[in-house]
Amino acid sequence: MASSSGSRLFAGFLVVLFSCGLYANGCYLSIISFGDSIADTGNQKHLALISDDVIFICGPPYGQNFIGQSTGRCSNGRLIIDFLAESLGLPLIPPYFNGKGSSGVGRQGVNYAVVGATALDASFMEAKWSERSVINASIKIQLAWFKESVSSICGNASDCRNFIGRSLILMGEIGGNDYNYPLSVGQPIDEIEPIVPLVIDAIISTINELIVMGARTLVVPGNFPLGCLPRILTIYGSDNEEYDPITGCMTKFNKFAEYHNKMLQTKLDHIRERNPNVTLIYADYYNALMQIYRSPYEYGFTNDKILKACCGCGGPFNFNVSMQCGELCKTVCDEPDTYLSWDGIHLTEIAYKLIFKSLFQGPYTIPEFSPLCPASSQTEVGLSSYI
């Protein structure tokens, strides 16, 4: 007995050393990501190649600062997930769809996020808002892709439970598009508000399913301050609207985002109560970005550009609904690093980098992310029964 537990301990110790060597900080084996354009590292691009009803959205000039190429990321360069992967010592997280079968699925991470994806089913969205086509890649469908592919990543059920438990699961951002679709056609916000509880429920039920599958650490982002987006400022701007005198953002839309975020956090508390073993991390995208709008100079930005898009073809916020950055408009500002907004909807690489730092190396996650990682989980990992 003594010798067998001794050798198990020894084996556990080896795993610690192995993890430290292989991964910069050894906290997580991989990142498993769900969401929309805030996290998509190439799925929408590849879906557009294989499906007639999907039109590639984030082609050049998107990606102009990403080692000089377009990957389908909706920014000029890297996203929050790229900075996160790098900080955990992991490679860039490959998209699930990569044009080469499912070989994008890897043991160090896989990304199911798709540009345009919603929390609610696409069919619901289309019926509700008589919308043009909403991409059929809701969070429920992304979870189904994960279930279909998980055994090819980690083997049998018990190995997969361990693998999922030792992965960092990034749940979004997701839900923003459930509001963006109706907002982009000018629906009044009062009519959009009633769907917030449905959006939250869709996110929460996906989290619960992942916990049942063995998830132990999940990062759940909230919504961004919608009222600061060049697109919203352009579509809804008017003398009758209330603007925050400090930031110039539209109050009503920011309150709406906060309403979503509060409800999400309340539901996360319920999950925490029921699952004391699970670390649910709320990522406060809203305040991480708001702090920059409140004090742009502290972060190297100036008031004349803070609410304008870098890539755009004119208008007070350099955003025009009928001529958006992409195929129709390829005009890019000289210094993207001096802008927060890349295209009026998505952020620049520098914005994502600042948000990443505030979240994962700063105070904008609840609980704080950085103390969760270095010491504690390496010991736990080493002594766990993973091997």
Ligand SMILES: *[C@@H]1O[C@H](CO)[C@@H](O)[C@H](O)[C@H]1NC(C)=O
């Ligand atoms: C959406 O995808 C799901 C799963 O792949 C499929 O069952 C459903 O029929 C699709 N819906 C539409 C409208 O294409």
Ligand SMILES: *[C@@H]1O[C@H](CO)[C@@H](O)[C@H](O)[C@H]1NC(C)=O
């Ligand atoms: C799962 O596969 C591993 C090898 O990777 C094996 O050691 C283990 O016994 C298998 N477990 C079950 C329940 O089949």
Ligand SMILES: *[C@@H]1O[C@H](CO)[C@@H](O)[C@H](O)[C@H]1NC(C)=O
């Ligand atoms: C929680 O974790 C402990 C120690 O890792 C384990 O013994 C226990 O079974 C877990 N409980 C649940 C409900 O998963």
Ligand SMILES: *[C@@H]1O[C@H](CO)[C@@H](O)[C@H](O)[C@H]1NC(C)=O
């Ligand atoms: C948007 O672009 C169209 C087409 O060039 C133009 O007619 C319209 O005035 C522009 N709108 C704004 C707000 O700049």
